[in-house]
Amino acid sequence: MSQFLTILLAVTLSAQTSPPVQGDPALIEILQTAQKANENRYPHGRLRLTAEHKNSDPKAPSLQLEGTLIWNGDHYRCEGVLTNSALPPEDPINTQSAKRGSFIFISTNSKTITCSLRSKIVRIDPASNSGPPALVPGPPRESWYRIGNRPLIELLGPHPNFPQTKIASYFVERTGNDQITLTRKSLANNVMKAKASLSHDGNIIELVSERSDGSWSKDLFHWAFNSEGKLYVSELRHEAYMFIQLEDKGWSRYYTVTKTSEFDPRYRPPEGLFEIGSLSLPPGTKVEDSILKKTYRIGGEPLDSMIDQLPSLIELMKQNGFAKP
Numbered sequence: 001m002s003q004f005l006t007i008l009l010a011v012t013l014s015a016q017t018s019p020p021v022q023g024d025p026a027l028i029e030i031l032q033t034a035q036k037a038n039e040n041r042y043p044h045g046r047l048r049l050t051a052e053h054k055n056s057d058p059k060a061p062s063l064q065l066e067g068t069l070i071w072n073g074d075h076y077r078c079e080g081v082l083t084n085s086a087l088p089p090e091d092p093i094n095t096q097s098a099k100r101g102s103f104i105f106i107s108t109n110s111k112t113i114t115c116s117l118r119s120k121i122v123r124i125d126p127a128s129n130s131g132p133p134a135l136v137p138g139p140p141r142e143s144w145y146r147i148g149n150r151p152l153i154e155l156l157g158p159h160p161n162f163p164q165t166k167i168a169s170y171f172v173e174r175t176g177n178d179q180i181t182l183t184r185k186s187l188a189n190n191v192m193k194a195k196a197s198l199s200h201d202g203n204i205i206e207l208v209s210e211r212s213d214g215s216w217s218k219d220l221f222h223w224a225f226n227s228e229g230k231l232y233v234s235e236l237r238h239e240a241y242m243f244i245q246l247e248d249k250g251w252s253r254y255y256t257v258t259k260t261s262e263f264d265p266r267y268r269p270p271e272g273l274f275e276i277g278s279l280s281l282p283p284g285t286k287v288e289d290s291i292l293k294k295t296y297r298i299g300g301e302p303l304d305s306m307i308d309q310l311p312s313l314i315e316l317m318k319q320n321g322f323a324k325p
Contacts, residue, residue, distance in 0.1 A: 018158040019167040027172045027180050028157035031194075034202030035153035038145045044072040045265035047232075049080075049258060051135040056253040061086035063134050070267070071139035075274045078136045079104045105132050106274050111291060113276055122281065124289040137258060144233045147219065152204055156182055156194060179205075188212055197223065201231055215242040232263040 021028065051065040067080015081102050106113040112130045115122045123130075137143035145152055154162040157170055172182045178199050184192045195206040200223040207219040217240040224234035239255040272278050276287070283299030 018164050019169050021157065022169060022171045023173045025157075025172065027174065028170070028182065030198075030202055031156040031172075031180060031182065031196055032153050032159075034196065035145060035151065035156065037201070038203070039141065039151075042140045042230075042232075042265045044268050045140075045263070046070045046267040046269075047260050047264065048262040049137070049260050051137075051256065051258040053135055053256045054254065060252075060254075065135040067136075069137065069139070070269050070273065072269045072274070074139075075106075075108045075269075076139045077104070077106045077269070077274055078132065082133060082135065084134075103133060104279060105136055106276075107132065107138070108274050113279075115279055115281070120282070120285045122276065122279070122285060122287045124276065124287065124291055126291055129290075135256065135258070140232070143236070143258075144221070147207065152194075152207075155184070155192065155207075203231070213243070216240070217242075226263045228266075230263065230265055232265075233260060235259045 047069050049065070049067060049069055051063075053063040055062070062085045064083040065080055067078050070077045070079075084101070101119075102117040104113075104115040104117070107127065109127060111127055112125050112132070113122065114125075114130070114133065132138070147155065150162070153159065157172070158164055158167075166187050168185045168187050170182060170184050172180065175181045175195070178197055180196045180198065180202070182194045182196075184194075189212040191210045193206075193208045194204055196202050197205045203221065203223055204219075205221050205223065207221075208216065209218075210216045217238070219239075220235075220237040221233050222235040222237075223231055225231055236258045237255065238257075239253070241251065241253045243250065244252045281287075281298045283297075285298040286295065287298065288295045
């Protein structure tokens with residue numbers, strides 16, 4: 001079957017199985033048109049950010065991030081300081097500063113580079129097998145216009161990329177002079193409600209998901225204009241309440257807040273900024289390249305044994321939020 005016929009069949013089947021749209025269906029086109037405009041709105045740029053993550057579980061680590069995010073297309077680089085309450089203090093006098101670790105994270109289409117300046121370890125991994133450290137967002141296309149890996153446009157009414165067979169209905173309406181509210185209900189009684197602001201180019205300002213099991217999540221987008229009139233997310237708050245079976249933790253509530261400042265979409269990163277050669281690594285830094293399947297030290301110093309490597313590897317995992325204290 002040709003590609004054209006495959007696409008035609010998919011569109012036809014989608015039209016036949018699309019759930020009913022109640023209220024004012026024309027408003028869905030406004031929502032989806034706004035999201036289409038966002039796909040390539042900021043192809044490159046630079047911003048400053050702070051982020052914080054906290055959990056209702058007192059044993060769970062709290063995380064804070066301060067850094068700079070630079071991107072060009074699908075490539076991005078975050079350089080900053082991550083404070084992790086789970087890190088063991090190195091300085092018993094100044095435990096707060098001891099829990100802070102500087103890092104650089106680079107992501108391209110083919111690889112990720114994670115550099116821990118505290119433990120002097122660099123890891124190079126295939127992009128398909130690795131992700132960013134805790135709290136590190138992607139470029140605006142990923143962090144402002146998506147929920148997880150799904151573009152927001154696929155959630156705002158019937159869309160060929162989002163399965164519709166489990167959707168019961170959509171309801172869309174104008175709420176006040178400025179907002180459009182869309183409610184999606186599933187056959188399993190799960191409800192998603194999205195609110196968009198017309199004064200902010202039709203962008204989403206609130207997205208709430210409530211599941212029949214009692215869990216829920218909420219995303220709040222605070223939009224602002226920089227000095228040149230460019231619209232950006234000045235604050236993004238994600239809050240969730242869910243059941244976690246790990247170690248019988250039960251129901252847990254957490255939130256993550258990311259704040260943006262100094263948003264500059266005109267900035268163009270120099271060539272080479274997304275390669276390991278841009279890191280200016282000090283002598284003795286260990287580089288573990290899982291793509292080339294080799295490990296070496298900057299400056300040619302001998303490698304430690306596997307046993308000697310374990311403490312630094314555990315420390316790197318803790319700093320990135322992937323290991324227990």
